[in-house]
Amino acid sequence: MRKIIPAERFFYPTTKHYDHDQFNYKKSAPDVAVQPVSNGEVSAVMKYANEHQIPVTVRGNATGLMGANISADHGIAIDMIKMNKVLEYDPDSLTMTVQAGVRIRDIDEYLADQPFIYVPSPAMKWAAIGGNLNTNAGDMKAVKYGTTREHVRGLTAILADGTQIHCSHKTVKNSSGYDIKDLIIGSEGTLAIVTEVVLRLIPRPQVKKTWIDGKNIPVKNFPSKTAVAI
Structure with a gap:
């Protein structure tokens, strides 16, 4: 794995940053976390994981609330945060x-x-x-x-x-x-x-309006209840 991802973007052991999502309820850390910067690096990591039957979990900014980016089976976490161009x-x-x-x-x-x-x-x-x-x-x-x-x-x-x-x-x-x-x-x-x-x-729309209960409310004044912006 170190031949695929440089040391500055390779984390072993991983930190607490990688063991949870925004909900912060279920915690499970990956064995290794990597931060690819190109399609080629992601491809190489996946090829390696596939050949060695290692589970992979993909992460972005971990704002999810349903555990999709938690490494429940450990393995490799692919952190996409450096692919930000x-x-x-x-x-x-x-x-x-x-x-x-x-x-x-x-x-x-x-x-x-x-x-x-x-x-x-x-x-x-x-x-x-x-x-x-x-x-x-x-x-x-x-x-x-x-x-x-x-x-x-x-x-x-x-x-x-x-x-x-x-x-x-x-x-x-x-x-x-x-x-x-x-x-x-x-x-x-x-x-x-x-x-x-x-x-x-x-x-870009020239006007923004929000309708609540059939009434047109200026966006800056709409309350916290459910609204539909158009």
Whole structure:
């Protein structure tokens, strides 16, 4: 493993950081934690784990509440936090390609002075986009715009044996072959490790309104009860 991941991104033994998620109820530490920075490194780790039958758990910012990123069977934890680059911003195709460790907050900040936005915005802004994709996360705006699935054009993923695959593309219409992209989205990391995501952008809305009980309430004044933002 040390031949695959440099010492500064290789943790053995692991720290308490890796034994829990945001809920902090169930605790179980991996034997080894690694922080890859490329598809090639993720692929090499998965190939090694597959050959030696070692369990693997993938982590982002561990904001989950359901134990999906806890290493229940120990083994290897792949920490995606270093894969946090914006690879391409393409306003012509209304897309943005990012690595899976990019946080929602990072995307919002990157697009702050652009005429386009990435719509899904779950409550935890430090959640990584890879985790949002694997849980098909949504927020109050999902009623109007849909969940994460509706805002992903394509992705790159690593299978259990280290094989790298590319699903769909930046185009709006793509009906060739099996819809592997939507199969992986929401699969909680059980089918593949998502490493890159092509996000769909939309023009920045000029007005924001929130409706509660059929009444239009200014966003800055809406109470803490459930609301729908449009």
